[in-house]
Amino acid sequence: MTQSLMTQGLELMLYGMGSVLVFLSLLVVLTRLMSALVGQTSTELSATEPQATPANREVDPRTLAAITAAIHLHRRSSES
Amino acid sequence: MTQSLMTQGLELMLYGMGSVLVFLSLLVVLTRLMSALVGQTSTELSATEPQATPANREVDPRTLAAITAAIHLHRRSSES
């Protein structure tokens, strides 16, 4: 209960660093497992990939304006 | 006061659905009226339309950069 500050600090280091190592080691294992499992089932997900969402189908009107303006300007410059 | 729940529900249905129908029917009438009235007075409003606001007069600098870059790139590609 009345440990010195240094003892508390050493404990914090021990358990803290231990937790970080255990956590990330587990994550290594589980990530490999996940990659192995998902490699086989991922066809379904990737099948939906080409379906763009409404959000990225829209083109920024200003960008469109920029395209139009660029082409227009260019035509004029190449005509002259 | 001590109506059954079902009676309260029936009342809610009656008055609720009634309100929705009355409200939207009124809106039909008023919308037609508005369209009829506004058809004659709308010249004034549409007269101001071409005056762009400051907000849409500004061109996004990146868009401008895009135009410039596009033209520039094109010129180089058409020169070669």
Added chain:
Amino acid sequence: MTQSLMTQGLELMLYGMGSVLVFLSLLVVLTRLMSALVGQTSTELSATEPQATPANREVDPRTLAAITAAIHLHRRSSES
């Protein structure tokens, strides 16, 4: 303490307008001083100018798309 409202107003005008004039006059003097000082030391700052930050190095993907599209469209239109 029991000044009339008008006296308070006159005082507010006197001290308020005085403060505004003093403040902005001081700002004139200090701005000139700053411009004079900075003119000599500004080489260092301007030297860093060409180093773009990550923020403005990135090009908006949609803008890029616009450039590409513009060039592409143009090529097709000039081919035909």
Added chain:
Amino acid sequence: MDPIISLWVASGLAQISLGQLVMVSISLLLLYLAIARNFEPLLLVPIGFGGLLANVPGAGLALSAMERATLLGDIELLTSLSAVLGVAAGSPGDVLVSLYQQADPSARASVDALVSAAGYGHGMLYSFYQVSIASGIAPLVIFMGVGAMTDFGPLLANPRTLLLGAAAQFGIFATVLGALALSQYGLMDFTLADAAAIGIIGGADGPTAIYVSSILAPDLLGAIAVAAYSYMALVPLIQPPIMHALTTEAERGIEMRQLRTVTRAERIFFPLLLLILVALLLPSAAPLLGMFCFGNLMQECGVVDRLSDTARNALINITTLFLGLSVGSKLVADKFLDVNTLGILGLGVVAFAIGTASGVLMGRVMNRLSSTPINPLIGAAGVSAVPMAARVANRVGLQANPQNYLLMHAMGPNVAGVIGSAVAAGVMIALVR
């Protein structure tokens, strides 16, 4: 206490409950539907993820500071809390929480001070919920953005279609009755307010459903929002059989007259007209429809493009993010894992079906009574679910007649349905609260 024991006791593994496991599975299912099946992903991704976060054992992210203190606090804190609330030490946490909720302001202030001194703050999701939903703000801001994205052109060109949007709201009120019947026969346990909130699922309009249930039935909000968004995604499956059953091949093939062009002035006056009508007839719908009209006016008036652009982009996106996480915070076992949730899910699909049917039937009636032809299929779009239901009407119409492009015609009842369910919401709030 030994740190390794502290860490174990604080870990999720030591604290997880069966209910949390089930809720995690449900949240993952929602994420699956959103990501792999494209079920309203803009809402269901944040809702599903919020559900995961809300069920992190031992974190209490969806709890208030007081609830977190009773869950995570040490014996000393619990004893002090019991003393302030005038109950024996060792009383269970939920007793303390319910006493706190009924306590007088000064006792609550003392509890708050104790809890805060012990280092417990509100959980992250609880804060999000309070700011975005309990305040009512998030659904209103989203409605403003929806207004800025709404085109009233087709409605203005053919105002009669407003009646289709009215008829389709019958699904709402029929469902209210259904919910009450389930209670009457003792199968479920819904109050009138609960039933009203459940009915609004039939409005097929997410922000309206969340707004109404945050007022009338906050405990059911999770289930109601999940049902509303899920069924909106299922509109292409739910509606066509009903549309086929209630129309003849000839009716489905009816081509409609091309819509007239609508002037800018009409577009500007319409939201103002709608707001004034709301103000005069149904003030309780004013927050929802007011923000909706505001967004639409900004869009149509053409002089504040910076603002309308922000309302339908950055602002609606930010709000959707936090709204979704906040709805997810209600996906907790003690509120969601309940027979009532099954009832809500069942009633929700009934609401959609009845709404679709009444829209289509009203379409048939109008077609008979009117001089210009009306394809009854566009009545199905009256449930709202913008723009999904209008697309469904278009597709079914094309099946019957390959020249029959109904999309623009269906957009009229589609946006009318948004107005209709907001009006229905206003009536509910006025009569039930």
Added chain:
Amino acid sequence: MDPIISLWVASGLAQISLGQLVMVSISLLLLYLAIARNFEPLLLVPIGFGGLLANVPGAGLALSAMERATLLGDIELLTSLSAVLGVAAGSPGDVLVSLYQQADPSARASVDALVSAAGYGHGMLYSFYQVSIASGIAPLVIFMGVGAMTDFGPLLANPRTLLLGAAAQFGIFATVLGALALSQYGLMDFTLADAAAIGIIGGADGPTAIYVSSILAPDLLGAIAVAAYSYMALVPLIQPPIMHALTTEAERGIEMRQLRTVTRAERIFFPLLLLILVALLLPSAAPLLGMFCFGNLMQECGVVDRLSDTARNALINITTLFLGLSVGSKLVADKFLDVNTLGILGLGVVAFAIGTASGVLMGRVMNRLSSTPINPLIGAAGVSAVPMAARVANRVGLQANPQNYLLMHAMGPNVAGVIGSAVAAGVMIALVR
């Protein structure tokens, strides 16, 4: 109570007052000016719409929870409230509200608990006002965005023009005196704080006017903001006659020497210099000018473009939306339909006129004293109203001399006017509060 009677009693038609009708008309007028006449639409569209919402009868969107309870609550709730506040049952609502405002903290907490238990929350616009204006945040955030949009180049090239921005603030203080004179003679009823807030209209700077009146005269905020933005839109009408009256044709035709280029370092140091001067001389102006300088520094330093871009786009737009609606919440009959509002509108135009005149006269003085020529017209831009006043100066100059491009020269006094009125605001807050 019969539902149809509930609905009627709750409807707007049954509750509308003459005052609300007038305020609705005024709000529609503001929308007309904004949309059809392009009067500062970014502010006047939200303000006008906020005014409409604030006057929805029976909704109480601009009221606090307590005010809504006294307006909409049943007899039982009102009796309980009267009991807590120690007044006879049946006391009118406004008595209860004013007692509540003076009550001690514990009585207020009890009232809050009662009101909340009865289901009354703050009105939507009331919440917006508290968060955006009462907190002081929204005008400051807008000022940051304005800073990020401001180009101090012309000012740095010709710092003398700061004096024109100083002189034009005379309109502010003359108007304060005018407002007090009206009170002295019993025509109006303004306190010193009211008069100071009204004077700031002459600063021709919306966020500054809103910031000052939220501190010194919250009740007048609606009228002051409306006057400030309306007259800013009227600058092209108000200023030219005064400019013509106070200058000769020859003076108006004076061409000015081309401005030198300004280095990046000068642009970076200027906002810091300004902030330090504010810190040393006038801390009460530090919030306003601090945020202004922060926005400008972000813009000019060139290394945080993401942030300055957000400050002058998404963030300022979101803030403007809610600021406008919040200002609109003050467009309610009991605060706006008052002879004082007429006084404010009258004094506002006087403030603009005097500010313009003093700017022009200072321009003449400086032209005489200075070795390099100064066109006195650019003094009129010292009132701020960026960039409208600078454009007006340019146009009047071109009329006198078709080679005379004053726009860039007028931008110096124009942004100096922003600094000047923020300094004046600081003095007011320091001396009056």
Added chain:
Amino acid sequence: MDPIISLWVASGLAQISLGQLVMVSISLLLLYLAIARNFEPLLLVPIGFGGLLANVPGAGLALSAMERATLLGDIELLTSLSAVLGVAAGSPGDVLVSLYQQADPSARASVDALVSAAGYGHGMLYSFYQVSIASGIAPLVIFMGVGAMTDFGPLLANPRTLLLGAAAQFGIFATVLGALALSQYGLMDFTLADAAAIGIIGGADGPTAIYVSSILAPDLLGAIAVAAYSYMALVPLIQPPIMHALTTEAERGIEMRQLRTVTRAERIFFPLLLLILVALLLPSAAPLLGMFCFGNLMQECGVVDRLSDTARNALINITTLFLGLSVGSKLVADKFLDVNTLGILGLGVVAFAIGTASGVLMGRVMNRLSSTPINPLIGAAGVSAVPMAARVANRVGLQANPQNYLLMHAMGPNVAGVIGSAVAAGVMIALVR
């Protein structure tokens, strides 16, 4: 009082203290480093400017309403406050403030009412701090945006590199011990909580450091945030000598095998896997890593691009602005000008150095044990400081072997370091609070 005296007394010149002057200089130094030397400008520009604002004398922008009242209030107000707090009239301001902080809720409410009636509100920066940092929200929202900007591809292609991210966190815990040793020997005065917050500087991750110190050591937050961001900018100076010292030329030249491509499904499942692991093992890290995973999932799932785009643009920019100003509000003399700040600055650089060293050493160990070659330099990227540390690893690698492109390989440990320090943060919060 004569107005000119009021203005003088209220001016900054009359009130400035030596401490404020020093803090202004430090803030200007931070701005210089950010603007001219490109030290993490997105954070250090707002932090530095916030520091300037916090030290405006006589404005009290970083103080609460109560603190401002004791600083700026008149004798009458101070007497009333003393009476309510039960202390003799004329007690110094800081005595009143500390009594207020320990007072019971009702006394605090009375003080609040008095202060508010006298017109004192919270300072602007104080409000920003409360909303953005004290609530914990801003670091979490930034972490969400960081998640949406993070590419876990390299990590998924080579999961072993997670261990490098783990090893580099040793800098954190070694620094905790160092801080406690300084206290033990009486050189500094840090509690365990202070030491833990200081250690997190070694995580080289700004939002994590701010989040932890807002919970464990709010008074040190200014110094910790400044140290964290400054050293992140100094990574290209701090790391290379250590990397050279601990590796041979041959090791630095090791070329790594090209990374395999990673499927979309793996990218989607990874944030969910990480969240579930956090939920089971370390709930106290759930807010930080939960928001991080949420941002990443939104980005990778590809169906909510509007939301992820907003999360990593408008929303993170707005939040960064206010977070930076709020951190700056802690740059005040009585908290910053302290020998402890020197300790924090010293310990911070030690933390970075030890973290770099342990990452590199772990890299050497893994290279020996593994069948596929691992360049130990990429271990240095395990401290995070994304993407600076990965670039440093790449550059040092190229010096040893011009064919050796380590950038993508170093991104794995780099993002692993973000996870590692968030885990370390969770452990600290669980064990220390």
